[in-house]
Amino acid sequence: MRKKSKREKKHREGEIPTGSFSDIAFLLIIYFIIATTLVKVKSITADMPAGEKSAQSQSDKTPIVNLRGQEIFLNDKPVDLAGLNERLAALELFDKDPKDRVIMLESARGTAYGNYYQAMASISTNGGVIALVKEDEK
Amino acid sequence: MAKIRQSKKRRKVAVPIASMGDIAFLLIIFFMVCSEISKDRPxxxxxxxxxxxxxxxxxxxxxxxxxxxxxxxxxxxxxDSPKDIEWGVRALTANTTDDEERKVQFSCDANLPKEQFEPVLEAIAAGGGILMAVGEDQPQ
Incomplete structure (x- = not known):
């Protein structure tokens, strides 16, 4: 009985069944196609240099955008978002050196990120380099 | 003319399917190489x-x-703190040479006050990252 089975094993031809490989492959492709999400987020790229600059060394000519709640001020003059865009576009910042493209962004306590974002987007789109104005820590 | 039409009718067209499996595996390899597993969840x-x-x-x-x-x-x-973000960004941007490699995607809730998001913005800038702030189109 033992001898017989051994002989049978020797003569058995082992073949890997490859007939269903293409089916498996296509199933995997379908899985990848369904599971893949092509992420393309909408965003703005803001140039925001690091480092500190004292208030005294800031040029008086540097434009300053001030956010106070829902209100926007450019050089202490109230503007709406469209007005801010127009005024920043008129500065033609793209043609200037990076050091002359600085726009200071100051905001009051409690300013929501939504308002802040719109000001940042406006400055960046018009070629400005955003410099955040920090409050003095007392 | 009639002869040509007859011969066209009789011709058998066999679709070559022998290489379909190879093509399929090539496509899988392409998807696996090109896919990037997302590190975060929304x-x-x-x-x-x-x-x-x-x-x-x-x-x-x-x-x-x-x-x-x-x-x-x-x-x-x-x-817990923006300082951790600064060190994290600094470590990730340490070996970069191009500005394109320093972009940091930043998403924040629109209703959060300045006190919560501004330190993080400063931390990204201090860490050497270029801010890529995520937003949406103007609502209709």
Whole structure:
């Protein structure tokens, strides 16, 4: 009985069944196609240099955008978002050196990120380099 | 003329399917190589809007999120302070040479106050990252 089975094993031809490989492959492709999400987020790229600059060394000519709640001020003059865009576009910042493209962004306590974002987007789109104005820590 | 028409009718067309499996495996390899597993999951937040947002290819060095509860996340891990974000971004941008490799995707809830998001913005800038702030199109 033992001898017989051994002989049978020797003569058995082992073949890997490859007939269903293409089916498996296509199933995997379908899985990848369904599971893949092509992420393309909408965003703005803001140039925001690091480092500190004292208030005294800031040029008086540097434009300053001030956010106070829902209100926007450019050089202490109230503007709406469209007005801010127009005024920043008129500065033609793209043609200037990076050091002359600085726009200071100051905001009051409690300013929501939504308002802040719109000001940042406006400055960046018009070629400005955003410099955040920090409050003095007392 | 009649002869040609007859011969056309009789011709048998066999679709070559022998290489289908190979093509399929090549496609799988392509998908596996090109796929990037997302390091973070979207957090609950209301994104800000602007008319200037543009669709950009996601090729960022780090992803920073502040959810509606004010919790700060860097690449899917929660951190307590903006200083941690600065060190994280600094470490990730340390070996970069090009500006394109220093982009940090930043998402934040539109209703959060300045006190919560501004230190994180400063931390990203201090860490050497270029801010890529995520937003939405202007609502209709």
């Amino acid at each position: 957090k609950p937040m209301t994104l800000p809007w602007s008319e200037f947002v543009e669709k950009e290819e996601v090729n960022v060095v780090a992803r920073v999120q502040i959810d509606e509860d004010g919790q700060i996340w860097l690449d899917g891990y929660q951190y």
